Amino acid sequence: MPANLSPEYHRAEERLRAAKTSVERISALEEMLRVIPKHKGTDHMQADLKARIAKARKEGGKRAGKTGFSYIIPREGAGQVALAGPPNSGKSSLVRALTHATPAVGDYPFTTREPVPGMMPFEDIAFQLVDLPPISEQHVEPWVFDLIRYADLVWVVVDGERAIEGFDEARRLLEARNVGLYPAGTQPRYLTAAVQKKAIIVVTGLDKPGVADSLPVVEELLEGGWQVAGVSALSGIGVEDLARRTFDALAIMRVYTKQPGKPRDGSAPFALPLGSTVGDLAERIHKDLEGTMTFARIWGASAFDGQSVQREHVLAEGDIVEIHE
Numbered sequence: 207m208p209a210n211l212s213p214e215y216h217r218a219e220e221r222l223r224a225a226k227t228s229v230e231r232i233s234a235l236e237e238m239l240r241v242i243p244k245h246k247g248t249d250h251m252q253a254d255l256k257a258r259i260a261k262a263r264k265e266g267g268k269r270a271g272k273t274g275f276s277y278i279i280p281r282e283g284a285g286q287v288a289l290a291g292p293p294n295s296g297k298s299s300l301v302r303a304l305t306h307a308t309p310a311v312g313d314y315p316f317t318t319r320e321p322v323p324g325m326m327p328f329e330d331i332a333f334q335l336v337d338l339p340p341i342s343e344q345h346v347e348p349w350v351f352d353l354i355r356y357a358d359l360v361w362v363v364v365d366g367e368r369a370i371e372g373f374d375e376a377r378r379l380l381e382a383r384n385v386g387l388y389p390a391g392t393q394p395r396y397l398t399a400a401v402q403k404k405a406i407i408v409v410t411g412l413d414k415p416g417v418a419d420s421l422p423v424v425e426e427l428l429e430g431g432w433q434v435a436g437v438s439a440l441s442g443i444g445v446e447d448l449a450r451r452t453f454d455a456l457a458i459m460r461v462y463t464k465q466p467g468k469p470r471d472g473s474a475p476f477a478l479p480l481g482s483t484v485g486d487l488a489e490r491i492h493k494d495l496e497g498t499m500t501f502a503r504i505w506g507a508s509a510f511d512g513q514s515v516q517r518e519h520v521l522a523e524g525d526i527v528e529i530h531e
């Protein structure tokens with residue numbers, strides 16, 4: 207083994223060996239890619255993991271269609287957010303309020319039975335929300351946990367009248383299924399859980415008396431730097447703040463492209479992980495472009511306007527990039 211592989215990596219590898227569904231397989235491979243030391247000595251392993259993830263995704267899509275068993279909600283937009291939480295906490299109401307999707311809302315628990323995706327606009331991009339059935343002591347379909355493992359970020363949605371209770375319950379049940387949560391904006395801590403997911407706590411019912419005042423208390427009692435975002439699906443208060451926090455939590459940046467000699471074309475930006483390079487952008491535009499590009503010109507924060515850069519150049523939020531072949 208050329209690389210110093212961590213216990214986390216080996217645990218993910220174990221999960222890969224035990225994986226029965228494509229979502230489990232993808233989630234294990236993604237975790238391996240996330241925790242593998244990033245240096246020259248692991249370049250080949252990283253490339254191999256990426257290729258295996260791509261292959262598993264293709265197969266997963268096919269298999270899900272045939273058997274209807276393994277759910278995958280293909281990622282769309284700037285990031286996938288899974289809504290997890292106890293019954294009746296307001297998950298579906300939020301998805302209804304923030305997207306064009308129309309999952310059923312009920313004043314009784316276990317209203318939601320199927321995952322429902324919807325796109326939530328934020329400035330010139332959109333996040334993909336995935337409404338899920340509740341997590342509770344009672345039976346939860348295993349694919350609910352698979353979808354949470356597959357997401358880029360988890361919103362733990364809790365009712366403002368029982369926020370701490372609801373969060374503790376959800377976290378405990380997730381940990382029992384090997385999904386550890388850590389506060390968005392911090393580094394994953396060493397937990398026994400095999401998969402680490404960053405999370406924001408979303409407290410619903412901000413329109414109800416007393417809920418707004420309780421938020422600082424909730425934040426303080428939870429300890430560990432949890433982000434607590436209060437919202438109301440009824441009045442819409444808190445939604446802007448939640449969208450901004452979600453953008454920050456996803457650790458992405460927006461990068462715009464333009465044709466040589468022309469102004470920016472006004473098309474939607476690419477959402478790339480912070481730290482991405484011009485080469486990463488080229489690969490995202492077209493799989494061959496990374497190989498055929500010669501240099502790029504940049505307008506924005508990462509260079510002086512019109513500066514020529516190579517593929518290793520690290521991009522910044524808002525950069526406009528012109529790629530030359």
Ligand SMILES: Nc1nc2c(ncn2[C@@H]2O[C@H](COP(=O)(O)OP(=O)(O)OP(=O)(O)O)[C@@H](O)[C@H]2O)c(=O)[nH]1
Pocket residue numbers: 292293294295296297298299300310311312313314315316317318319338339340410411412413414437438439440
């Ligand atoms: N006042 C108020 N009521 C809300 C809010 N969000 C949800 N509710 C109410 O809470 C109840 C449950 O809402 P749902 O959105 O169905 O909750 P859920 O988490 O999807 O429930 P399950 O699918 O059973 O897990 C409904 O009666 C909603 O009208 C909110 O922000 N304010």
Ligand SMILES: [Mg+2]
Pocket residue numbers: 297298299309310311317318337338339
């Ligand atoms: Mg629901």
